Amino acid sequence: MYSLVPQSNRVALGSIRVFIMSIRSSIEHPLDRSDRLLTIPEIADYFRLSQHALYMQRLRNQPPGNLGFRVGARVLFKPEDVIAWIEKTQTDQARDELDW
Secondary structure (H helix, E strand, O other): OOOOOOHHHHHHHHHHHHHHHHHHHHOOOHHHOOOOOEEHHHHHHHHOOOHHHHHHHHHOOOOOHHHOEEEOOEEEEOHHHHHHHHHHHHHHHHHHHHHO
């Protein structure tokens, strides 16, 4: 099979991929740590939303944006509040499916 990457660089690229995968697996999930508060970028990344969308939900008083609280200029979230909202949402959706 023909490759544009020279043979000597293929080994280096393979080892870089292994290194990156090992780093990714060692990084904790933000909701796994309840001893610290989460920021808007972390919550936006978790829900795969833009930070702007999260701020707009916050302005409209819609979850998950409204789960946070202000500390100075920052908006912070308690992981346990986010987890509780996720579980409540899943329970409500399951109940709605059964009622249908």
